[in-house]
Amino acid sequence: MNLSFSKEDLDFKQEVVDFLDANYPGDIKERQDKRLPLDKEQNIRWQKILSKKGWFAVNWPSEYSGSPELSLTQKYILQNVLAEYNTPVLLPFGVGMCAPVIFSFGTDKQKKQHLPAILNSDVWWCQGYSEPGSGSDLASLKTKADKEGDSYIVNGCKTWTTLAQHADWIFCLVRTETTPIKQEGISFLLIDMKTAGIEVKPIITVDGSHEVNMVFFDNVKVPCENIVGEVGQGWNIAKFLLMHERSGIAGISSLKRELSRLRELSASTIVNEGTLLDEPAFRAKIEQTEIELTATEFTELRTLSSMSSGGSPGAEASILKIKGTELQQKLSELFVEMLGYYAHPFFAENELGSNDSIGPEYAGSIMPHYLNYRKVSIYGGSNEIQRNVISKAILGL
Amino acid sequence: MDFTFNEEQTLIQGQVEQFIQRDYDWESRQSLILTDSGYSLDNWNTFAELGWLGISLSDDSGGFGGSSIDTMILMEEFGKGLVLEPFLETVVMCAELIDKSGTLEQKKDVLTGVVEGKTQLALAYAEPQSRFNLADVMTEAKLESDNFILNGFKSVVMNGPNANKFIISARTSGDQRDESGISLFLVDAEVSGLSSRDYQTVDNRRASELTLESVVIPRSCLIGELDEGFTVLDAAIDRSILAISAEAVGAMEVLYKTTVEYTKTREQFGTPIGKFQVLQHRMVDMFMEYEQCKSLLYMATMKHDEDSADAKKAISGLKYQVGNASKFIGQQSVQLHGGMGVTDELNVGHYFKRLTTIGTIFGNSDYHLKKYTSL
Numbered sequence: 107m108n109l110s111f112s113k114e115d116l117d118f119k120q121e122v123v124d125f126l127d128a129n130y131p132g133d134i135k136e137r138q139d140k141r142l143p144l145d146k147e148q149n150i151r152w153q154k155i156l157s158k159k160g161w162f163a164v165n166w167p168s169e170y171s172g173s174p175e176l177s178l179t180q181k182y183i184l185q186n187v188l189a190e191y192n193t194p195v196l197l198p199f200g201v202g203m204c205a206p207v208i209f210s211f212g213t214d215k216q217k218k219q220h221l222p223a224i225l226n227s228d229v230w231w232c233q234g235y236s237e238p239g240s241g242s243d244l245a246s247l248k249t250k251a252d253k254e255g256d257s258y259i260v261n262g263c264k265t266w267t268t269l270a271q272h273a274d275w276i277f278c279l280v281r282t283e284t285t286p287i288k289q290e291g292i293s294f295l296l297i298d299m300k301t302a303g304i305e306v307k308p309i310i311t312v313d314g315s316h317e318v319n320m321v322f323f324d325n326v327k328v329p330c331e332n333i334v335g336e337v338g339q340g341w342n343i344a345k346f347l348l349m350h351e352r353s354g355i356a357g358i359s360s361l362k363r364e365l366s367r368l369r370e371l372s373a374s375t376i377v378n379e380g381t382l383l384d385e386p387a388f389r390a391k392i393e394q395t396e397i398e399l400t401a402t403e404f405t406e407l408r409t410l411s412s413m414s415s416g417g418s419p420g421a422e423a424s425i426l427k428i429k430g431t432e433l434q435q436k437l438s439e440l441f442v443e444m445l446g447y448y449a450h451p452f453f454a455e456n457e458l459g460s461n462d463s464i465g466p467e468y469a470g471s472i473m474p475h476y477l478n479y480r481k482v483s484i485y486g487g488s489n490e491i492q493r494n495v496i497s498k499a500i501l502g503l
Numbered sequence: 504m505d506f507t508f509n510e511e512q513t514l515i516q517g518q519v520e521q522f523i524q525r526d527y528d529w530e531s532r533q534s535l536i537l538t539d540s541g542y543s544l545d546n547w548n549t550f551a552e553l554g555w556l557g558i559s560l561s562d563d564s565g566g567f568g569g570s571s572i573d574t575m576i577l578m579e580e581f582g583k584g585l586v587l588e589p590f591l592e593t594v595v596m597c598a599e600l601i602d603k604s605g606t607l608e609q610k611k612d613v614l615t616g617v618v619e620g621k622t623q624l625a626l627a628y629a630e631p632q633s634r635f636n637l638a639d640v641m642t643e644a645k646l647e648s649d650n651f652i653l654n655g656f657k658s659v660v661m662n663g664p665n666a667n668k669f670i671i672s673a674r675t676s677g678d679q680r681d682e683s684g685i686s687l688f689l690v691d692a693e694v695s696g697l698s699s700r701d702y703q704t705v706d707n708r709r710a711s712e713l714t715l716e717s718v719v720i721p722r723s724c725l726i727g728e729l730d731e732g733f734t735v736l737d738a739a740i741d742r743s744i745l746a747i748s749a750e751a752v753g754a755m756e757v758l759y760k761t762t763v764e765y766t767k768t769r770e771q772f773g774t775p776i777g778k779f780q781v782l783q784h785r786m787v788d789m790f791m792e793y794e795q796c797k798s799l800l801y802m803a804t805m806k807h808d809e810d811s812a813d814a815k816k817a818i819s820g821l822k823y824q825v826g827n828a829s830k831f832i833g834q835q836s837v838q839l840h841g842g843m844g845v846t847d848e849l850n851v852g853h854y855f856k857r858l859t860t861i862g863t864i865f866g867n868s869d870y871h872l873k874k875y876t877s878l
Contacts, residue, residue, distance in 0.1 A: 107512075107572050108505050109805045179504045393876045397799070397820040404798035411506040425791050490784070497783040501763045501790060 115179050122161075122187040129155055130191055138192045141471035143315070143455060146230070146272045152194050153201075153227040163201050163225055170209050170221050178414045182407065189359030197269070200224040200231035204277045207294065207343055211335035220275075220296070234264040234278035234297070234321060235344070242491050244279070245289045245341060249323060251280040253330065258282070258295065260303075260326040266485070270306050270319040273299050279340050282333075292340035296332040303327070311481075313474035315455045348487065355423060356430025358403045364437050365396055371468065372444050382444060395436050402429040421499035424492040431482040431489060438476040449473045506801065508576070516576045518553060523584035529850055535587050536707040540665050542588040551620030556594055560602045564614040571742060575749040575804045582753025585850070585857055587708060592662035593617060595746040597624035597670050600739040601689070604727040609689055613668060625666035627657035627713055628736060635866035637672070637736055638682045642715060644673035651688060651725070653696075653718040661864075663711025664701035666692050671715070676730050687732040689724045706857040741818050744865045745804050748825045751861045752797050755828060758836040758854045759789040765840055782839060789835055792828040799824050819875040826868030829858035 111119070134148050144152075156162040160173030161184055168175050176184065196202070205224045208216050223229040240247040249262025260280060270276065276297050283291035297304070303326040308316045335343050369392060375382040382388055409422045442449045448465030449472055463470050483489045497503045508516065526546070535543050550556050559574045560566025574595060581590060598617045601609055616622030633639035642655025653673055660669070669690045677684025690697065696718035699711040727735045763786055766777030776782055803817040811817070833855040837844035844851050862868070 107508060107801065107805055108809065109802070109811070110809060111504070182504070389876060390872060393872060394823075397823055397872075397875065398795070400802065400817075400820060401795035401799045401824060404802045405794055407504065408506050408798055408801065411504075415507060422794075425794055428791065429795070493784045493787040494780070496787045496790065501783070501786055503763065503767065503777045503783050503786070 111179065111183075115183060118180050119183045119187060122184055125159060126187065126191045126193070129159075130193060131155070134194065135192070138194060141468065141475070144194055149194060149197060150227045150230075153196060156196075157225055157227060162196070162227075163205065165202070166205060166209065166225075170205075170217070171225065178407075178410050181410075185359045186362070189363045192363060195357075195360065197230075199233050199268070199273075199277075200227070200229065203233060203347055204231045204275075204296075207277070207334055207347055210346065211294070211339070211343055213331070215331065216296070216334060229274045230269070230272050232267050232270040232273035232276045232299075232321075234267060234276045236266045237263060238265050238320075242488055244344070245292065247279055247281060247292065249278065249280050251282050251293065251295055251328070253282070254327075256330050258328045258330060258333075260295070260297065260323045260328055262323050264321040264323075265309070265318075267306075267319045267321045268317060270299075270321050271308065271316070275299055276321065277334075279344055282337050282340075285338075289341040290338055292344075293337050294334045294340040294343045295328060296334060297323075297326065297328050301326050301328065311478060313455075313477040314452070315474065315478060317478070349423065356402055356406055356426040357434060358399070358406055358430065361399055361430070361433050361437060362403075364441075365392070365399060368392065368437060368440055368444065371441075371466075375444055388440075388443070391436075391440060395433065395440070398429070398436075399433055402426065402433060405429065421495050424487075424495045424499075427486060428483075428489045428492050434482050435479055438472075438479040441472045442476045445469055445472055449476075508572075512573060512576055515555075515558070515573060516580065519555075519577055519580035520583075522549070522553075523580055523586070527584040527586065532585065532587065536703075541703070541707065541709045542665070546588050548620050550588065550590065551618065555590070556598075556620055557614075557618035559594065559599055560614060560618065564602045564610045565618045566602065566614070570808050571745055571804050572808060574742070574746050575800065578746045578749035579753040579800075582750035582755075583757050585754060585757075585854060589623065589662040589665060589708070591743065591746050591750070592626065592666075593622070593624045596626040596661075596739055596743050597668075599742055600626070600670060600687075600735060601726065603738070604687075604735045605689070606723070606726075608723065609726065613689065616667075622667050623662060623665040625660050625662040625669050625711070626739065627660040627663070627669050627671045628740075629658050629660075630656060631658050635870045636680065637740060638685065638733055639680045640672050640674045640685050641679055642671065642673040644675050644686060644688060646675070646722070646729075649722045650719050651722065653688065653690070653715045653720065655715050657713040657715070659704075660699075660711045660713055661704075662709060663699055663713065664709045668692060669697075669713070670726065671713075672732055672736055682733040684730050685732040685736070686729050687726040687735060688720060689726055690718065690720055694718055694720065704860060706860045707853070708860075740865055741807065741815065744818050744822050745800070745807060747861055747864060748796070748800050748803075748821050751825045751829050751858060752793065752800050754854050754858055754861075755789075755793045755796065755832045758832050758851065758858070759786065759793055761851060761854075762786060762789065762836045762839045769841075776839075785835055785839065789832045792831055796821075796824055796828045813878075816875055816878040819871040819878060822866060823868045823871040823875060826862040826871065829862045833858040 134152055137144055153162055163171040164176050164181055201224055205221060208220050235244060237247050237249060249264060251258035251260045276299055278295045278297055279292050280295045281291050282293040285291035303324040305322040307320045309318045309320060310316055372382040377385055406426050448469045451464040453470050554567055555577055557566035558569040562568045598614055601613055613622060628637060630641055642657060644651045644653045655673060657671060669692060671688050671690050672685055673688060674684055675686040696716045698714045701711045704710050766782055767775050769776050799821040803821040806814040806817045836851050837855050840851050843849050846852065
């Protein structure tokens with residue numbers, strides 16, 4: 107057991123630092139540092155920069171990513187340095203979710219068609235899981251795919267579809283069969299968003315942003331070859347996906363950056379004769395959060411370590427989802443507390459970043475972020491569902 | 504970075520695990536708490552034979568040159584068995600201190616006996632007014648020609664009744680709470696002027712209140728430098744926090760697992776109570792708290808082992824978390840066992856009591872959160 111970095115690891119860290127110093131675009135950095143949303147072009151440009159260096163699809167086998175696989179320690183270093191530089195969070199839908207399904211279950215044709223395009227961020231993916239009547243009880247989903255010759259005809263509705271307004275493709279769980287056991291009739295289907303009969307309607311969330319959507323399917327014709335894996339195997343694939351994307355699930359490295367930012371900003375927030383950081387009650391919350399964060403960081407490292415030595419990831423990752431999202435919410439809450447009254451002035455998403463901010467210059471995005479982040483304990487399997495998973499898979503209850 | 508045990512460590516873990524399972528069944532353990540010493544000399548001899556008592560001591564002292572990771576492995580398994588034998592008190596708190604800071608003569612005098620299982624030790628550092636502050640020392644030691652004369656009072660000295668020798672912190676200069684001016688002394692239990700009131704603690708271990716009235720000891724009993732005892736003591740307590748946290752993690756694991764198994768068999772309303780979601784989620788929270796503690800334990804132990812700059816901060820963070828998790832897991836284990844949880848008969852209450860004392864020993868969560876903040 108040791109925590110030390112080898113000479114090679116330290117060289118790697120320097121390589122990441124040098125790379126970012128030379129290649130992190132100024133316009134993206136500026137928006138990130140001001141906490142302003144990126145547009146589609148900026149997201150894609152950044153992902154392409156990382157991909158060219160081989161640091162985009164770090165969890166893919168090298169036969170698909172075309173880059174040497176990084177060690178556990180290297181991934182840890184890369185994530186931490188990227189977070190220290192406050193680089194954009196990568197959109198997970200293509201690289202982290204759809205691609206692992208395709209390279210694990212897909213046909214050669216599907217791999218050739220989709221993996222290079224995901225690797226190069228040429229195609230924007232979104233995820234079609236939840237439906238208006240199917241949230242935590244995902245297997246109750248009703249969107250139907252009926253076979254007609256060489257095609258499926260898809261009818262139904264998906265919801266909470268993140269950034270579907272930009273998406274070129276959607277991967278969906280659809281019902282290909284009505285079976286007594288509802289899980290058995292589900293298939294994993296890839297759909298081109300340009301297909302006739304698809305309509306995307308925005309859902310505006312409490313923070314005033316347009317991030318999620320409803321996606322309607324009205325007699326949408328999809329080639330049968332777009333099913334991934336076997337027909338009726340969709341539920342197993344969904345479970346595989348839930349288990350697959352481990353690395354970074356808790357967002358630890360970003361949390362570390364945010365916590366140190368909170369510390370800095372509260373140290374310059376005047377309260378009476380001193381600063382907010384001198385206030386014992388507020389300070390205690392910061393330190394408690396840091397201890398919990400450190401614990402979660404090492405829980406993640408332990409999990410990844412046991413995976414890299416052949417252990418199964420298992421439901422331990424559910425701990426990371428729960429703890430990580432609790433921390434994300436706690437931090438977003440402490441930022442709001444820090445601001446006091448200046449958390450209240452509100453600007454719509456497209457007004458953020460104008461020069462006439464009210465209060466501290468960083469204030470504008472704090473409350474929207476807090477409001478928006480109520481989502482994290484709900485999405486990706488709500489934290490209650492995660493507890494059910496642990497209860498069943500680990501405790502055997 | 505590497506989170507795996509090496510071959511030797513895996514071997515030791517298996518050895519202790521086997522000892523707990525084969526030789527430390529609950530009935531035998533419960534019979535030990537009724538004895539005078541509160542532990543088994545046979546077990547202690549086994550520890551000696553298996554080399555555990557010298558595992559963390561240097562080769563020069565007759566030990567095996569192990570690290571705090573080896574101690575962690577032992578203590579975690581001891582925690583699972585709720586082992587009563589005073590390994591923490593004798594080996595971690597005292598023998599390691601002498602090994603690191605004692606004179607050659609002191610090492611020869613004491614450590615050979617420890618490794619062979621013949622010597623029991625106790626660290627007398629707390630005083631009635633000191634609470635968790637190691638520097639708050641009123642017990643005095645005055646140098647008179649070639650002797651020190653000790654006067655004062657030491658409280659809740661763990662393993663006091665069994666100790667052949669004490670390590671006692673006393674003020675040799677400075678004011679009551681100064682870090683400088685504290686010295687450490689190796690004092691024979693039989694020395695004249697030293698009296699003790701021995702008692703049981705709530706976790707069925709043994710402790711003493713020590714009164715020192717003109718205790719005369721030769722100058723050669725000073726451990727380390729005169730007036731410089733604080734850093735030595737502080738380092739010993741850091742190692743002890745790591746060890747007792749490992750014990751806590753072991754105890755927490757048994758408690759949460761025992762609770763899970765119980766709820767699978769206990770039926771109410773015609774169904775095992777483990778089927779109720781409100782209880783399932785509670786147990787998941789217990790499991791998560793245990794895992795988070797274990798993560799901090801590994802982290803802090805490795806940082807300590809590597810002499811990392813933030814090792815002390817990591818240790819305080821660990822003890823804060825251990826205090827909170829011990830309380831949560833202990834209380835909820837009792838709660839989920841219902842009435843059975845509050846009986847003396849069931850092991851759950853005994854684990855709960857040990858976790859309760861661990862929460863306080865070497866500083867509670869409030870104390871360590873404050874310390875964490877200051878570091």
